[in-house]
Amino acid sequence: MGRYIPSTPSEQQEMLRSIGLDDFRALYQDVPGEMYLEQGLDIPSGMSELEVGRTVSAMAADNTVFSTVLRGAGAYDHYIPSIVKYIPAKEEFLTAYTPYQAELSQGILQSIFEYQTMICALTGMDVSNASVYDGATAAAEAAAMCRDRKRRVTLISAAAHPDTINTVKTYCYGTNDELRIVPVKDGRTDAAALKKMLCAGDVASFYVQQPNFFGLFEDAEELGRIAHEAGAMYIMGCNPIALAIMKTPAECGADVAVGEGQPLGMPISYGGPYLGFMATTAKHMRKLPGRIVGQTVDSHGERCFVLSLQAREQHIRREKASSNICSNEALCALTAGVYMAAMGPEGMRDAARQSMAKAHYLAKELCKINGVSMRYSGEFFHEFLLDMPKIPEVLQALETQGILGGLPFDGGVLWCATEKAPREVLDKAVAIVKEVLSK
Numbered sequence: 001m002g003r004y005i006p007s008t009p010s011e012q013q014e015m016l017r018s019i020g021l022d023d024f025r026a027l028y029q030d031v032p033g034e035m036y037l038e039q040g041l042d043i044p045s046g047m048s049e050l051e052v053g054r055t056v057s058a059m060a061a062d063n064t065v066f067s068t069v070l071r072g073a074g075a076y077d078h079y080i081p082s083i084v085k086y087i088p089a090k091e092e093f094l095t096a097y098t099p100y101q102a103e104l105s106q107g108i109l110q111s112i113f114e115y116q117t118m119i120c121a122l123t124g125m126d127v128s129n130a131s132v133y134d135g136a137t138a139a140a141e142a143a144a145m146c147r148d149r150k151r152r153v154t155l156i157s158a159a160a161h162p163d164t165i166n167t168v169k170t171y172c173y174g175t176n177d178e179l180r181i182v183p184v185k186d187g188r189t190d191a192a193a194l195k196k197m198l199c200a201g202d203v204a205s206f207y208v209q210q211p212n213f214f215g216l217f218e219d220a221e222e223l224g225r226i227a228h229e230a231g232a233m234y235i236m237g238c239n240p241i242a243l244a245i246m247k248t249p250a251e252c253g254a255d256v257a258v259g260e261g262q263p264l265g266m267p268i269s270y271g272g273p274y275l276g277f278m279a280t281t282a283k284h285m286r287k288l289p290g291r292i293v294g295q296t297v298d299s300h301g302e303r304c305f306v307l308s309l310q311a312r313e314q315h316i317r318r319e320k321a322s323s324n325i326c327s328n329e330a331l332c333a334l335t336a337g338v339y340m341a342a343m344g345p346e347g348m349r350d351a352a353r354q355s356m357a358k359a360h361y362l363a364k365e366l367c368k369i370n371g372v373s374m375r376y377s378g379e380f381f382h383e384f385l386l387d388m389p390k391i392p393e394v395l396q397a398l399e400t401q402g403i404l405g406g407l408p409f410d411g412g413v414l415w416c417a418t419e420k421a422p423r424e425v426l427d428k429a430v431a432i433v434k435e436v437l438s439k
Helices: 009-018 024-028 049-060 082-089 106-123 135-146 162-175 191-197 220-229 282-287 330-366 391-400 423-438
Strands: 153-157 178-182 203-210 233-238 256-260 276-280 290-297 303-311 383-387 407-409 412-416
Touching: 009 024, 082 330, 106 276, 106 290, 106 303, 106 330, 135 153, 135 162, 135 203, 135 233, 135 256, 135 276, 135 282, 153 162, 162 178, 162 203, 178 191, 191 220, 203 220, 220 233, 276 282, 330 383, 330 412, 330 423, 391 407, 391 412, 391 423
Parallel strands: 153 178, 153 203, 203 233, 233 256
Antiparallel strands: 256 276, 290 303, 383 412, 407 412
C-alpha cells in the first residue's frame, strides 16, 4: 500500500462536516430513490496479497511465452536494458497524473521535455508532442491536423500497416472526410498512381510508412516531392529503430513524422500499452495535438519546465477543435526516453544494424529451401514477405520448439528478425522449415 494511501474514516467524516453533510448518501440526494442499489453488488470478497498473487500467476500460466520471436507486423521483440524497467517503476513516476500545476510537476515535465527532445533528434523535426495513444492514432491525428477548409481528402499508401489504414479510415468517417488508398506496385507505393490521384487538387495530405508493412524501404524523398508539388502535406510513419540508420523524415521532406514507439523499450504485450510519437516542423507547431512541454527560467533565473502549448478540446470551443486527444501515454513516453538515453545513438544504430543483418541472413537461408521465395525484391529493413507452401504446418512445427514464426499474410508469411535472435536459433528455425517442407 505504499503507493496508494487513502483517507481514513475520520478524515472522511471531517471532510463531510466541512461541507455541511452527515454521510456520503447526502451527496446524491437529487438521485431518485429507486435508482439506489440497496443490497450492494454481488461480487466475490476481497483477497489477500498472497491470494491475488497466486490467482494472477495461475492466469499467466495459461500464456505461451516463446523463447524466440520471428514475428513483427507492428510489435517488435527488442532487447530492453534493465534500467528501462526500473526507472518508470519508481513511485514518483508510476503514480503521477497530468502536470497541470507546473510548479509542482517539474519532474514529470522534465521527463516529457527530454522525451520530446530525443524524438526531435530521431526524426529531424523541430517540435514533438507528449505522445498520443499509439502509432495508428498518431497517423490519424496527423491526417486531421493537415486538413483545411478546401482540402479534406487524405491519401494513404496501401503498403501501410492495415491497422493504421483502418484507424485513419475511422477518423475520416467521424469527421465526414474522405480517405483514398494509393495502390501498391511490386510491394511499394505506386508513385505514378499517387501523382494521378493528386491531380484533383482536393488532397490535404499523403501518408506513407517507412519501412512499409512488407519491410521494404520506400522512395520516401520522391514520394514527398510528388505530394508537395501538388500542394499536399507529407506525413511519414516511421519505425523508430530504423530511424537510427535511415534518412530522417526531415531529410525526406516530411511535414509530419509519426510512428509507434513500442520498439523503444516497451515489451511486446497483449495489446499494449504502447505510445504514438508525433513531431512536426515549426511552421505547423500550433496544429500539433496534445501537449508540448517547454524549457524556461523561473523568477530566480533557475531552469524550469512548463506546458508551452496545449491544443486540447477542453480549452477551446469543441466545434473548433481539430483533435479530441485529451491525455498522453506519459509513462510509456518516459520509458521510451529512458531507453533512448540508455542506448544512446550508437546503441540504437547497433540494434538497427544487427536487426537488419539478421533479417537478411534469415531471408537468404530460407530462400535456399525448395518452394520458398521472396515475394518482393529490393532493400528491406528487418521484415520480409515470403511465399511458401504448408504454412500452418511450418508455423506449428516452429511453435513446438518455442519459436514464434512469421505472420501469415495474403497467402505468404511476413517474417521479422531483431537483434535478440541468435544465429544458432535462426539456423534452427531454417532447419525446422526445411524438414517440414521436405516431407
